[in-house]
Amino acid sequence: MTDFVLQHFNYWVVIFLMMxxxxxxxxxxxxxxxxxxxxxxxxxxxxxxISIGYIEGGTVPIVAGQVVGNxxxxxxxxxxxxxxxxxxxxxxxxxxxxxxALIIRIRDAYGTLEENDILxxxxxxxx
Amino acid sequence: MSDETQLIVIILLPLVVAPVCYVVPxxxxxxxxxxxxxxxxxLIAVQLLLAVLDxxxxxxxxxxxxxxxxxxxxxxxxxxxxxxxxxAIFLVCQLYAGxxxxxxxxxxxxxxxxxxxxxxxxLCISGLMGIVVTxxxxxxxxxxxxxxxxxYAMISLGRQRRALTAAFQYLVLGTIGATFFLIGVGLLYxxxxxxxxxxxxxxxxxxxxxxxxxxxxxxxxxGLALKLAIFPLHLWLPNAYTEAPSVVTALLxxxxxxxxxxxxxxxxxxxxxxxxxxxTPLPLILLIVGALAVIVTSAQxxxxxNIKRILAYSSVAQIGYMVIGVGLLTVEGLTAGFVHxxxxxxxxxxxxxxxxxxxxxxxxxxxxSVAGLGRRMPWTSAAVVITAFSLVGIPGTAGFISKWALLxxxxxxxxxxxxxxxxxxxxxACIYLLRLLDVxxxxxxxxxxxxMPAETLTVPFPMITALWVLAIACLWFGMFTxxxxxxxxxxxxxxxGVQ
Numbered sequence: 001m002t003d004f005v006l007q008h009f010n011y012w013v014v015i016f017l018m019m020x021x022x023x024x025x026x027x028x029x030x031x032x033x034x035x036x037x038x039x040x041x042x043x044x045x046x047x048x049x050i051s052i053g054y055i056e057g058g059t060v061p062i063v064a065g066q067v068v069g070n071x072x073x074x075x076x077x078x079x080x081x082x083x084x085x086x087x088x089x090x091x092x093x094x095x096x097x098x099x100x101a102l103i104i105r106i107r108d109a110y111g112t113l114e115e116n117d118i119l120x121x122x123x124x125x126x127x
Numbered sequence: 128m129s130d131e132t133q134l135i136v137i138i139l140l141p142l143v144v145a146p147v148c149y150v151v152p153x154x155x156x157x158x159x160x161x162x163x164x165x166x167x168x169x170l171i172a173v174q175l176l177l178a179v180l181d182x183x184x185x186x187x188x189x190x191x192x193x194x195x196x197x198x199x200x201x202x203x204x205x206x207x208x209x210x211x212x213x214x215a216i217f218l219v220c221q222l223y224a225g226x227x228x229x230x231x232x233x234x235x236x237x238x239x240x241x242x243x244x245x246x247x248x249x250l251c252i253s254g255l256m257g258i259v260v261t262x263x264x265x266x267x268x269x270x271x272x273x274x275x276x277x278x279y280a281m282i283s284l285g286r287q288r289r290a291l292t293a294a295f296q297y298l299v300l301g302t303i304g305a306t307f308f309l310i311g312v313g314l315l316y317x318x319x320x321x322x323x324x325x326x327x328x329x330x331x332x333x334x335x336x337x338x339x340x341x342x343x344x345x346x347x348x349x350g351l352a353l354k355l356a357i358f359p360l361h362l363w364l365p366n367a368y369t370e371a372p373s374v375v376t377a378l379l380x381x382x383x384x385x386x387x388x389x390x391x392x393x394x395x396x397x398x399x400x401x402x403x404x405x406x407t408p409l410p411l412i413l414l415i416v417g418a419l420a421v422i423v424t425s426a427q428x429x430x431x432x433n434i435k436r437i438l439a440y441s442s443v444a445q446i447g448y449m450v451i452g453v454g455l456l457t458v459e460g461l462t463a464g465f466v467h468x469x470x471x472x473x474x475x476x477x478x479x480x481x482x483x484x485x486x487x488x489x490x491x492x493x494x495x496s497v498a499g500l501g502r503r504m505p506w507t508s509a510a511v512v513i514t515a516f517s518l519v520g521i522p523g524t525a526g527f528i529s530k531w532a533l534l535x536x537x538x539x540x541x542x543x544x545x546x547x548x549x550x551x552x553x554x555x556a557c558i559y560l561l562r563l564l565d566v567x568x569x570x571x572x573x574x575x576x577x578x579m580p581a582e583t584l585t586v587p588f589p590m591i592t593a594l595w596v597l598a599i600a601c602l603w604f605g606m607f608t609x610x611x612x613x614x615x616x617x618x619x620x621x622x623x624g625v626q
Contacts, residue, residue, distance in 0.1 A: 022303075025299060025303065031295060034299055038299060038302055038303070041303070041306060042302075042306055045306055045309050045310055045313065048310065048313055049313050052313060052316065052317045080316075081313070081316070084265055087265075087269060088268075088309060091268075091269065091272045091305075094272075094276055095272070095276065095298070095302050098276055098279055098280065098298065099295065099298055099299075102279070102283055102291055102294055102295045102298065103295070105283070105291050106288075106291045106292060106295060109288035109291055110288060118292055122289060122292075
């Protein structure tokens, strides 16, 4: 049992971060904190991908001084998940930038970033 | 241009024009550029569909790298069909958006940011078309985010400050959905070692019993369900549709959820495989959430006062019908789902356009404000009647065809529960739309000074043309069904791999 836990250490970290992120998004009323939670959530997925690419005893996937296809006994870590996650990081950064831009405009329009206050202001303007 | 090249050109064209639109100084030039791009995309989509119908599917290898190593864009009948719907709706919406460059557009989007809006629509359609043609699951995620980011920006252009919170809410939920999809793709990659859809689908049957595969599939489906706004994951949709400018809502109603539906069908039926999902509770879940969507959100639509919100809830209900079509897991069910995708895109885009036109001469989109509009805006109101009939499914309109096809499919499976749901759903739709028509035609304006702006704006020519194109299409495809039905059926048979 302990072995099972320890062997999958990085995956436990992934799940832990994922839950923290999700919980923050759901439980916090402050919009900025929601964005932070979203970022933690996305980061956990990055670690998940990088864990997938890891191969025990594998080295950096750069072929140095050898012809490709004649790599001998050297085991390389899978570079594809890393490349994918670079793309996903870019996507995450763009999303965060857009979210922050929206937050600035919400702050200008409502004067607050607390979800409950915003809801109240909206209801008041209805009445 | 060969057909394969056209497949990449249709994606790149709007992607390249978008930044140009952003920097051109005049909204009018930006509009003309967008309209030209939309026309180009539409013509290419027509050609692609004809090519696929003629000679079967084909694929384009990006950078000359053959799949599964490289990314491929793959086109089959289903993809070409959805591509055509997308580009057609996009073209009509851009025609409608011509009003943004005139005085009357000020009610929607300020003139100064109109070029930004056009740039955003181009990015959005590029992403949506990318989702449809890509044959690589990770590439699908990237296009999903391109389309989503553009959509968040477009929703936030709404006149009222509530548009900002609606956009933010959608951003949070949409990002969670996309990230779920990403987790699923990662787990599936860990099991199959490939991202290519075709190769993944061949590897799937052996790996389906593994827990990782199952978890991956679940994440992918839930992620897409959030984007598709399947009940009960639809909470972002009514707010976003209500607060966005009408032209944006019209565009989203006809394209965004349709593409999410496409992605769901593509991942479940063609990547995971029919046998695989038949063994899981997925078909049953789809039937249940579809039925709940139809009943619950139609009932919610009846309770709304804001017309845009009524139509938004109705959209969630319509998604329910499509999902039911998939849940039946038969060629007939899928055909019905696909035809409904097409018909509902025409109908709902038309209705939202009509609301946008009505807003020109009313203070807001609430029901009492449109009282007596049947006399003041006879042409717009007539188009509302046609599209509303199509939404209910009155014989002679497009909506009838797809609901009939779905009833037929449910009867063939002896799923009488579903038959009942469809009938009740249509009755509920009747109630909320008749309420709208009743107010428009048979109620006198309560307080003339309160609810009517002093001057009656003449409706700009592009807006009313776009609306009537869709209204006539609703009638046309209600009477001459050979084309829409046969293509949808062909799409369903090819995707299910049965002859």
